[in-house]
Amino acid sequence: MAKLLMKGAEAIGEAAIAADCRLFFGYPITPQNEIPEYMSLRLPQVGGTFVQAESEVAASNMLYGAGGSGARVFTSSSSPGISLMMEALSYLAGAEVPVVIVNIMRAGPGLGGILPAQADYFQATKGGGHGDYRCIVLAPWSVQDAADLIMDAFDLADFYRNPVLMIGDALIAQMMEPVEIREGRKPCKPLAPKDWATTGNKGRKPNIINSLILDPEDLERHNRRLKAKFDSMERDEVRWASYNTDGDYDILIAAYGTPARVCLTAVNELKEKGVNVGLFRPITLWPFPYAPLREKAKKAKAVLTVELSTGQMVEDVRTAVCEDLPVHFYGRQGGILVTPDEVVEQVTALLGGARPKGARKGGKA
Amino acid sequence: MSELTVFKRPEALLPVTMHYCPGCTHGISHRLVAEALDELGLRERTVGVAPVGCSVLAYDYFNCDFHEASHGRAPAVATGIKRARPDLIVFTYQGDGDLASIGMAEIVHAANRGEKITVIFVNNAIYGMTGGQMAPTTMPGQVATTCPLGRDTNLAGFPIRMAELLSALVTPAFIARGSLHSPLEVVKTKALIKRAFQYQREGTCFSLVECLSTCPTNWGITPTDSLKWLEENMLPYYPLGIKKTPEGKEA
Ligand SMILES: Cc1ncc(C[n+]2csc(CCOP(=O)(O)OP(=O)(O)O)c2C)c(N)n1
Ligand code: SF4
DSSP states (O other), rough: OOEEEEHHHHHHHHHHHHHOEEEEOOOOOOOTTTTHHHHHHHHHHHEEEEEEEESHHHHHHHHHHHHHOOEEEEEEEEEHHHHTTHHHHHHHHHHHOOOOOEEEOOOOSSSSSSBBTTTTHHHHHSSSSSOOOOEEEESSSSSHHHHHHHHHHHHHHHHHTTTTEEEHHHHHHHHHEEEEEOOTTTOOSSOOOOSSOSSSTTTSOEEEEEOOOOOOOHHHHHHHHHHHHHHHHHHHHHOOOOESSOOSSEEEEOOOHHHHHHHHHHHHHHHHHTTOOOEEEEEEEEEEOHHHHHHHHHTTTEEEEEHHHHHHSSHHHHHHHHTTSSSEEEOTTOOOOOHHHHHHHHHHHTTTOOOOOEEEEOOOO | OOOOOOOOOOBBBOSSSOOOOOOOOHHHHHHHHHHHHHHHHHHGGEEEEOOOOOGGGGTBBBEEEEEEEEOOHHHHHHHHHHHHHHHSEEEEEEEEIIIIIITTTHHHHHHHHTTTTEEEEEOSSSBBTTTOOOOTTTBTTTBTTTTTTTHHHHOOOOOOOHHHHTTTSOOOEEEEEEEEHHHHHHHHHHHHHHHHHHHHHHOEEEEEEEEEOOOOHHHOOOOOOHHIIIIIIIHSSOOOOEOOTTTTSOO
């Protein structure tokens, strides 16, 4: 397929269809309304079904039912709506039902604002719902990346029988970029028939989708089996990218999503001035690329984490580099974006040894 | 001499012992659903959705695929299954706390969208599983653990008549209320449940059968007194019969 100029929201929808998803359940919320709107038009054209649910609570439980019956299904929402889906997310993980959930993050907490943010990192990567569970969390930094990653998200969900999250700041859904939808691509994981799904028990014993296990021994066994599955995700699904890390550098920037692109602009500007700065971009926020980040940080004297939050991923960055070197943080909140100039300023100040304006020193304080 | 079987376990029920308390009518409504599925030949393409409540383990009792929903969300889960696989017969089985309290939004909107699912609504005027708290359907003056002096309608409002409330929606539906307090009413309720599944089989409309039920354990009276209590207290407030048909009139 040729490259098309598409809005991120539409590319996500079109890529989901190309990944054989024919079902969408969702509830309107800015800044991701273009996804359900697009699906409401497109799905009937390809023999699919769109349902506007009465709430995110209902939408996520519709996902639970549809995923349980073996269908590829996804929903999208934004931060407050995602909070309402946390109960279902816990059930989905507990009952091992594969679905894809997209969070186009806006600024919070509470009703917050409608502009881009990355303040749902903790919710996505550290739980959000109750109980011991994990979800693969994918973080695109461009429209193309969003289209590619959502296709993989369906394969990963099916392979592991687990919900997969894709989280992007509002810009990912709102900006237009050239994108190629990889029609007919090979799945990124081998896909087994869904012989566990609720499809009617003709010729077999009943299949049951369930997260209730009252016997403590049985539940502990279930918890440990799930843990082994999450461990295998940590082993096999870590994704990341790095830029300008071949040569020497004193500073390594860690950022994901749109801010990582802003940082790349800053890295390039600094390079023109003869200052080498590396950039590390986690693509899976869970499993977090601890080991690769630690490796890339070896050459640096300090790490600067840039986020659209007051500092969430920075905790994982600190875990990654341990006590090896200081980890600094620069972030904007409220829906305000980080600019390349700000990043250059932060890096310059760090190189000069001074504590940059507006930055919080982390690590060994 | 030839043998004639007059009563046997429906194929749609598994040969297991249910956990329900003695005299609880959950077992009867399970059986009615199973008989309807058998008689209509639907079992092998049916998916049941279990609620959170005393019937949470329904998936252990029915011989068909099942999905255990979170508290109140069964109609949303059923919507997901039915939209993914319109060829399947999908039913929810829900108590009054599940359906009329925490799940009010899901049931109203599933009915209003006209989801082609069947809802078996067990109204026993109390929260059974959690130990006898007040339900939205608890009768005025009825004692429950969270209204120890009896339901005060000034503070808690009046019991919700779900069948009537849902019948007020414009979307075509089959909505009826039966009772399980006497053999005659059990037989009549069975006919309602069967008819509800028939509408789904034809792809006609949303269908719901409210079954007035007992909870001897949390009502704190014997099973036989419970049947009498239901008849004397619930029947006058919750009138039996067909509330709405997709044809618009009672045929
Ligand atoms: C979100 C959530 N809130 C509360 C509960 C606790 N809970 C379990 S069953 C139940 C009430 C069930 O009552 P009802 O629906 O009337 O069914 P019954 O047990 O009477 O058959 C409650 C409140 C829960 N499991 N989940
Ligand atoms: S507590 Fe009540 S509703 Fe639950 S099984 Fe016992 S009698 Fe039935």
